[in-house]
Amino acid sequence: MxxxxxxxxxxxxxxxxxxxxxxxxxxxxxxxxxxxxxxxxxxxxxxxxxxxxxxxxxxxxxxxxxxxxxxxxxxxxxxxxxxxxxxxxxxxxxxxxxxxxxxxxxxxxxxxxxYDHQSLLNPDYHIHLVDLYQKDRILPAKEKVQRLYETYTALRARLKALLEETAKNQREQDFMAYELEELQNAHLQIGEDAELEERLELLQNSGQIYENLAGAYQIASEDECSALSAIKHIADNLTEIASYSQDLSELSQRTNELYYELEDIASSVRDCRDNTVFSPEELDETIERSDLLKRLKNKHGKSIEELITYAQELEEKLSGIENADALKEQLESQLAQQRQELLAACEDLSNARKEAAAQLEQKITEELTQLNFNDAKFSISFKQAEHLTAEGFDSVEFLISTNRGEPLKPLSKIASGGEMSRIMLAFKKITGDYDEIxxxxxxxxxxxxxxxxxxxxxxxxxxxxxxxxxxxxxxxxxxxxxxxxxxxxxxxxxxxxxxxxxxxxxxxxxxxxxxxxxxxxxxxxxxxxxxxxxxxxxx
The missing domain is CATH 3.40.50.300 (P-loop containing nucleotide triphosphate hydrolases)
Structure with a gap:
């Protein structure tokens, strides 16, 4: 107020x-x-x-x-x-x-x-007036339709996306299968490329490695005056006098430890020397494997880890293509069921609207009579729209005849602005009773x-x-x-x-x-x- x-x-x-x-x-x-x-x-x-x-x-x-x-x-x-x-x-x-x-x-x-005349002449506004007339019953039915319609459109979008993706994937299926086979045959392992580089470095320098290891072992152990013999002689001398003082005892102990450590190193050098064998076949195999990995990485622009993930994705896509028909049937079944539920809800909403419209027709006709339309006829026309919407399937339009003998016509077809003023006032009288403004x-x-x-x-x-x-x-x-x-x-x-x-x-x-x-x-x-x-x- x-x-x-x-x-x-x-x-x-x-x-x-x-x-x-x-x-x-x-x-x-x-x-x-x-x-x-x-x-x-x-x-x-x-x-x-x-x-x-x-x-x-x-x-x-x-x-x-x-x-x-x-x-x-x-x-x-x-x-x-x-x-x-x-x-x-x-x-x-x-x-x-x-x-x-x-x-x-x-x-x-x-x-x-x-300006309200224009909204009243717009058929899209008519369904809104009907819905408000018995909103306590119509709005819950309308909300149910809206919820079901959202689910229905979501399912329809999923099915459409599946069909588009399947059509696209089927065109690329052979290529994806070829790439997957190539990657699977490569038996990729994470970190393998780094290990191959290190192995290749060893194989390509195996001659020098062998010579150096052999020379080192000879100096350490095989020569007449080897490093081990010299340290052994030092250790024996110190051992004979170790009991005379704490310092001499510690020197003797350290020399003995040095001897055993060098002995262990010499043994490891010998093993490395004995295992360092130049193999042209292994070198060729290593080069070939390294080249394969480099080619795959360059071809796809991905690391070994990414290639493994990509292979998994290809496998899933190919599996999806194989299972697409089953998923398509499942979605189509769900969509059909959802459509039936939606149609049933739309039917309930339409029935509620038609009951409200019958009462609204009577009230508007009474108001028009009081507004000096003595021969007026008012009707609310219902048609089923071509497509389902969140509003249901009703297409509503107000029809009126203001003179005896004239057929019912859409509001937009009546001639006089004065008539429109009174018709609009009739609607405001009715809507004012339930809009609580x-x-x-x-x-x-x-x-x-x-x-x-x-x-x-x-x-x-x-x-x-x-x-x-x-x-x-x-x-x-x-x-x-x-x-x-x-x-x-x-x-x-x-x-x-x-x-x-x-x-x-x-x-x-x-x-x-x-x-x-x-x-x-x-x-x-x-x-x-x-x-x-x-x-x-x-x-």
């Missing part, structure tokens, strides 16, 4: 304070007085996009403040738009994002204008109507105002007469500026304003009496 709005430096409004009330609040004014400016200001407070063009000329910023209530909670909403383009939103003096403000204001108020703002929805139709619309607005706060911008006296609280917008100019003011009217001023709407600039006693009669008849 909107209680108060303050407007500063917004377009032609320098400063305005408006207190709104429960029930039907009507705002009138001459053409060009600024009624649209007031609606734009309210719209801005409710979260619409800011436009620097609305900042009053010569000022730095426009400020709109609104006090609103929802479920016993009061909100103070502030919008500031600077001439430089800076935009600030506040709720209860706390800065918030525009998205946050929008989320709140959607619960507070809804603005309806001639406390305030409805109507911006000249009376466009294209007059006379009796205007009085009917005014009465309907008063009826809706029993359960909602209504703020209605109108240019028709028949509708303004129904206002429980009336406001007048006036534009004034001086030598340098234009000013728009908004004033709440007392009863006598309401009579004057309605008389002006009836008779134009000249207000006579006759128009005043007509205005009083119009107000009286609206009660």
């Amino acid at each position: 909107i209680r108060h709005i303050s407007i500063k430096n917004f377009a032609t409004i320098e400063k305005a304070e408006i207190d709104f009330h429960d029930g039907l609040n009507t705002i009138t004014g001459e053409t060009g007085a600024g009624k649209s400016v007031a609606v734009e200001a309210i719209s801005l407070a409710l979260g619409s996009r800011a436009d620097t063009a609305y900042v009053r000329s010569g000022t730095k910023k426009a400020v709109i403040q609104m006090i609103a209530e929802d479920k016993n909670t009061e909100y103070i909403i502030t919008r500031e738009v600077s001439a430089s383009g800076k935009n600030i939103c506040r709720i209860n003096d706390e800065i918030v994002t525009l998205g946050h403000l929008n989320a709140l204001c959607k619960k507070l108020a809804d603005i309806h204008g001639q 406390p305030t409805m703002i109507f911006d000249e929805i009376d466009s294209g109507i007059s006379g009796i139709a205007a009085s009917v619309v005014g009465r309907k607005l008063r009826e809706i105002a029993r359960t909602h706060q209504i703020i209605c911008i109108t240019h028709l006296p028949q509708i303004a007469a129904f206002g429980e609280h009336n406001y007048k917008i006036e534009k004034q100019t001086d030598d340098s500026s234009t000013y728009t003011t908004i004033t709440e009217l007392v009863p006598d001023e309401k009579v004057q304003e309605i008389a002006r709407l009836l008779g134009g600039a000249t207000i006579t006693e006759t128009t005043l009496r007509s205005a009083e009669e119009l107000i009286q008849s609206s009660k």
